[in-house]
Amino acid sequence: MIQILSLLVSVSLLSFIEYILPPILYIIVFPGLIVVLLMLFFMIWLERKVAAKTQLRFGPLYVSKRFGGVIQTVADLIRFSFQEFIIPAGADVFAYIQAPGLLMAFGLLPLIFIPVGPYYANIFPANYSLLIVIPLIIITPIYVILLGWASDNKFSFVGSIREAFLVISYEIPLILSILSMILLYGSVNAINGVSFQIGRGIPGIVLNPIAAFLFLVVMIRTTGRFPFEISEAESEVVMGPYTEYSALFFGIGMSLPYIELYSFSLLFSVLFLGGWWPIVPSAAAASGVVGGLLLPGLVVFIKALIVMAFLVFLRAVYPRYRIDQAITVGWDQALYLGFAAVALSIALVWSGLV
Amino acid sequence: MTGRKNNRIRGHVDALATGFKYLAEPNRMTLNYPDESMNLKDNYRGFFAVKDKTCIGCSLCEIVCPPKAISMLDLTDAGGKKKKRPMIDWGLCIFCYFCVDICPTDAFQTSQVHDKAFYSETEYQTVHGEPMQYPYDYSKRPDYKEIYESFHDVAPDDPSAGSKKVVPKFDKKRGIKYEHPGQP
Numbered sequence: 001m002i003q004i005l006s007l008l009v010s011v012s013l014l015s016f017i018e019y020i021l022p023p024i025l026y027i028i029v030f031p032g033l034i035v036v037l038l039m040l041f042f043m044i045w046l047e048r049k050v051a052a053k054t055q056l057r058f059g060p061l062y063v064s065k066r067f068g069g070v071i072q073t074v075a076d077l078i079r080f081s082f083q084e085f086i087i088p089a090g091a092d093v094f095a096y097i098q099a100p101g102l103l104m105a106f107g108l109l110p111l112i113f114i115p116v117g118p119y120y121a122n123i124f125p126a127n128y129s130l131l132i133v134i135p136l137i138i139i140t141p142i143y144v145i146l147l148g149w150a151s152d153n154k155f156s157f158v159g160s161i162r163e164a165f166l167v168i169s170y171e172i173p174l175i176l177s178i179l180s181m182i183l184l185y186g187s188v189n190a191i192n193g194v195s196f197q198i199g200r201g202i203p204g205i206v207l208n209p210i211a212a213f214l215f216l217v218v219m220i221r222t223t224g225r226f227p228f229e230i231s232e233a234e235s236e237v238v239m240g241p242y243t244e245y246s247a248l249f250f251g252i253g254m255s256l257p258y259i260e261l262y263s264f265s266l267l268f269s270v271l272f273l274g275g276w277w278p279i280v281p282s283a284a285a286a287s288g289v290v291g292g293l294l295l296p297g298l299v300v301f302i303k304a305l306i307v308m309a310f311l312v313f314l315r316a317v318y319p320r321y322r323i324d325q326a327i328t329v330g331w332d333q334a335l336y337l338g339f340a341a342v343a344l345s346i347a348l349v350w351s352g353l354v
Numbered sequence: 355m356t357g358r359k360n361n362r363i364r365g366h367v368d369a370l371a372t373g374f375k376y377l378a379e380p381n382r383m384t385l386n387y388p389d390e391s392m393n394l395k396d397n398y399r400g401f402f403a404v405k406d407k408t409c410i411g412c413s414l415c416e417i418v419c420p421p422k423a424i425s426m427l428d429l430t431d432a433g434g435k436k437k438k439r440p441m442i443d444w445g446l447c448i449f450c451y452f453c454v455d456i457c458p459t460d461a462f463q464t465s466q467v468h469d470k471a472f473y474s475e476t477e478y479q480t481v482h483g484e485p486m487q488y489p490y491d492y493s494k495r496p497d498y499k500e501i502y503e504s505f506h507d508v509a510p511d512d513p514s515a516g517s518k519k520v521v522p523k524f525d526k527k528r529g530i531k532y533e534h535p536g537q538p
Contacts, residue, residue: 050377053376053377053380053382054373054376054377054380055376056376056380056381056382056383056384057382057383057384058382058384058386061386313373313377316373316376316377317369317370317372317373318369
């Protein structure tokens with residue numbers, strides 16, 4: 001009896017480690033919630049610090065002075081958690097409360113469908129990963145618009161309308177740039193894309209630099225980095241769609257662009273920077289959690305971190321585009337670049353060069 | 355058109371290069387304030403207080419004060435004698451020091467403290483009266499004697515007392531540079 005019980009326990013434990021733990025690890029630890037939170041703390045601090053350093057200032061310093069004020073963001077979080085949550089009199093209460101939650105959910109969802117290691121194929125069906133990621137990335141701005149409309153505030157409304165204009169003008173270039181990589185890799189499975197890059201020994205950014213550049217520009221636009229920080233322009237529309245929000249809901253609004261930045265950067269490093277390239281796990285190693293998920297994931301994460309650091313650095317350099325300038329870039333140059341990227345991919349595939 | 359476009363691309367590249375240059379060699383101009391503070395000139399005009407023993411209550415400071423920051427309070431001293439003493443509203447004071455100059459008995463205790471900060475609103479109000487209503491008649495406040503007691507004879511503490519004193523110098527490469535006077 002005891003033997004049977006112990007057998008049952010060991011079998012369930014094994015199956016737990018083998019089948020149940022990896023998805024939990026994927027969602028909760030890496031690249032999921034815990035790493036997202038740490039990345040948020042670090043990135044917001046880095047953005048402020050780098051911008052300050054470049055602009056002859058000190059930046060956050062006094063919270064943990066020895067480490068250059070690195071836990072300033074934690075202090076901000078504590079402040080947000082103890083603030084009063086105010087609902088404006090004219091607000092559409094239901095939409096006003098639910099929009100930030102949905103925004104957060106849809107901001108985090110793409111992370112599940114971006115493979116950070118070959119082990120990913122065992123825990124989630126990876127066959128259509130890119131096809132799922134694109135709509136999930138595109139759907140978040142709808143909730144930004146909802147949030148601005150629900151606030152019953154002129155600044156919120158103007159900010160959300162700006163967001164809507166920009167989303168429409170940069171959606172097609174985004175889809176075109178991902179489409180050109182799908183054509184090149186011959187698959188909508190991002191793992192196949194990475195093995196394509198590792199097999200040829202050429203990262204995607206060299207194969208199709210136009211698509212990579214376009215993706216980078218759209219990434220800057222979607223995550224509201226400078227020079228496209230138009231919908232939240234502080235000197236023009238206070239805080240854009242998030243103007244009326246306070247407490248943790250404002251924190252969600254403030255941190256959402258960074259979460260989007262994170263998922264975009266992971267996607268960028270998977271699609272264009274060779275994924276987990278220096279580490280090429282063998283078939284046996286790829287089926288283990290450490291060799292198939294953690295080590296490749298670390299490489300992808302470091303690449304994404306470098307991309308994020310670059311985009312965050314742009315705040316120090318650029319002023320802000322006017323809304324009409326940004327829309328012109330979206331419908332004019334970016335659209336042409338998108339078609340050029342697709343044409344380049346088709347040319348590469350037809351000519352048999354890759 | 356192509357020329358303009360080329361310029362635009364070059365502008366982006368130049369901007370990024372300049373940004374990276376400053377990131378690699380930070381050229382900070384901000385004074386790291388509570389740790390370092392500016393070495394002030396001798397005639398710098400800061401907060402002041404009235405020496406209660408020396409003041410004769412002549413109201414000249416009240417008359418001369420341009421923004422009408424000084425108002426005279428009717429007080430009674432320990433011996434039951436009536437006296438008038440000036441009360442200063444720091445929200446109005448422009449630190450012109452006319453009151454210090456005109457005082458016939460030299461009753462003003464001056465200091466170079468200019469950067470007083472307060473931890474609470476109550477502290478600010480007890481030391482400096484109600485900041486919201488200008489000009490303010492202090493004698494209408496029930497606690498005006500306590501306000502006066504907390505204010506006279508002692509100028510506020512210097513919050514930057516323990517800091518390194520620095521002197522701003524013009525520098526051709528950096529623009530502004532802070533030097534410690536002790537250093538060569």
